[in-house]
Amino acid sequence: ASDPDMASAGETLAQHAKELGVQLESAEFAARMDALDPLRHLRREFHVPKIRDIQNTDATVADPEQDCVYFCGNSLGLQPVGTRGLIESELDKWARRGVQGHHDDSPRPWVTIEETVSTTMAAIVGGLPEEVVVMNTLTVNLHLLMVPFYRPTATRFKILIEARAFPSDYMAVVSQIKFHGFDPATALIEVGPRPGEHAINDDDIVSTIREQGDTIALVLLGALQYYTGQLFDMPRITKEGHAKGCVVGFDCAHAAGNVVLALHDWDVDFACWCSYKYLNSGPGALSGAFMHKKHAENKDLPRFSGWWGVDLAKRFAMENVYDIVPGVRGLQLSNPPMLETVAILGSLNVFQKTSMSQLRAKSLLLTGYLELLLNQLRAARTAGLNFHILTPANPQLRGCQLSVFFDGSVEIVHHELERRGLVCDLRKPNVLRFAPVPLYNSFSDVQRFVASLKSALEYTDAQIAADGLTIA
């Protein structure tokens, strides 16, 4: 399934450079690309940190008054400018009205505050409005979804995950396996990359499903792998899992707001994701949960329940009748946290100014540009410390993030990047993750980033030589 739009990022960029008569790696080229970017105005919707506020920066190599290059949206997205005002207006309401804010005539009475966000959130992940709810945090939702969707039996009890799954997902599935009286040693299947490779081949997941599917209760993958940046072939894996009678769920923490998802159309059984990464809703922000409509009326699915799963019309009758709405909204337990809910709204208001397909189109170019410049730099470095990109080269198999493996001294490189006002994160051993986010990053960010990386590497080489260190 090759998509011409996806294959052509490099060509498009080269074409532009040629037409403009400038070098791909020049600041001028990047500035021209920014001028052409139809989403460039969205950067103004965010607080981009200044270099002076970033730790370990050095005014001799980076102007403190300049914006940092923030490539850490894969970890914590930037704050939308509108978020604070929304929070303040809710704080005002609480201060002025107390409990009456639950049922007042304001734009967002708290009693239904989650509705203002759940529907917009659904569009971002390709769910129907009734298939998505915003509630709790990610790992909490993962468990609440495993209550109905991990129902092991004596013969079908395994969970398939990817090797190096995010630790919280790992802890969650191990604890679920133990909870049900099974042994992770036999019940947990971890599919890893082939020897010498970093990304996991979708074929290997599929063949594991084909071979062991009769004993697999649940296939649960990080849709976009946090470490490698690899995007799994979600529709294919879902189909193969279903063919063997497995439930298929995805943790979309790194996929939501990053790539185009079609959870409903792909027939995914359930999914959950956080909103502090590409969804820019702040540290520990609320999570989204998706349950496919086809499961909504299935009364055999057990669930943990609370009063927020009761229909609004009956919720406050305070009659103890167990009557929970169908589908994912029936998994709601508690009245929603007001502050976190408006933080989500602050972010979704920005998403509503564009679409996931527009964002993805820019993202393909932006990450394609980063990849091009990194590969140029790598090729030019004939001596000293070097690196290679772990993330698949095929844009269909990744989102905006590139994970870069350094031959050594990654801490020094990371420190040198910080000195120059570049923010990215370090994953031991030896990996830096660079995530240019189409909502707020620019082509100039990418250009500046790679130019600074070049100088950071040179400085690191010099330091290693001076200290008599070896690279590894």
Next chain:
Amino acid sequence: ASDPDMASAGETLAQHAKELGVQLESAEFAARMDALDPLRHLRREFHVPKIRDIQNTDATVADPEQDCVYFCGNSLGLQPVGTRGLIESELDKWARRGVQGHHDDSPRPWVTIEETVSTTMAAIVGGLPEEVVVMNTLTVNLHLLMVPFYRPTATRFKILIEARAFPSDYMAVVSQIKFHGFDPATALIEVGPRPGEHAINDDDIVSTIREQGDTIALVLLGALQYYTGQLFDMPRITKEGHAKGCVVGFDCAHAAGNVVLALHDWDVDFACWCSYKYLNSGPGALSGAFMHKKHAENKDLPRFSGWWGVDLAKRFAMENVYDIVPGVRGLQLSNPPMLETVAILGSLNVFQKTSMSQLRAKSLLLTGYLELLLNQLRAARTAGLNFHILTPANPQLRGCQLSVFFDGSVEIVHHELERRGLVCDLRKPNVLRFAPVPLYNSFSDVQRFVASLKSALEYTDAQIAADGLTIA
């Protein structure tokens, strides 16, 4: 167990009135009591809504510029004045530093932000610091605690709750019973009040435990009953439950921050509570969870796990080794929501200026005063609409809230109270709940409230007469 401090609220008040030479029900008496109140300065720590901002008020009967009388802290506590600044400083940090706020040198790096609140919270409920954690919302924690603590077997599978339990607790236990394959019709025991009574006699809970305890897996009570305002004899019930081998847990939503709790000393197995009521942390605020230390090292207790249950020193090693810390902190799943966590801090900062025993001492007087005035009013009303207090008269069996049952027309009364700038809540059928909160309510609030209730009742009577309505 009669406590002289508790029995004497009425006497103390009468004594004061006598010494001061003023009538108990006079505004002057209330003002003098306020002047004597050692906690009176704490009211300034809160935003008390003005009458102009309260709905359905009427400027002809209530001065819009005056504070309302807010007796709804049992539903949503008022906003501490310091909360907004704390939230803003975290928003600033996020805006200025992005992801670096997780590990920076600020007073509250996000990575350990929950620690700043969990320890203070422990003191409020009488838990050891390692027995309490602040996380998630109430019904979520109730389920996460039932994972280890409701372990039904073929012979011991029942859950004992109080009749008219809060609906969310009811939905939670019914869903847990079903999840484990049992039938609520046989597995759920609801102990109700005796005929003609409102409160549930602790003796009846105890005798049910003695009779059916061998089949009861879990005793789960709303420590302070939301509807009647009754406080159960938690140490006695815990002891009786344990004598029969039952697990004993409490939902302390209405007890935490209201009455003195000693969860550790009482040997309670687990508890959870919200912090939007007496803990003043805002709509949908985070919940506290308590697990007694004696269970901490019990490896047989299953649990749902996530990365936040891994020791901080190992959490970010990103190695998939299932190694969860003992006790309640091991039940943490997700990285904590920053906004909600500082909202808790804003509230706990106020609690740190006093103590639960000081608050309780004031509360006994304040609620005792309300009870006195209500009973005076009731006795004086020889015709027309009347009411009686549902909540036990014994102060040891209640917190600050009095639940008042009206003979009829409670909606009109409620509306009339609102017209006069009094905020309290209506629980159908026919109950208004009045909760004078010692942190921010005054004796003058109580005095004004009852004087206004008197006029509200007279007006309601007149309206009923004019409309030719009958009372019921």
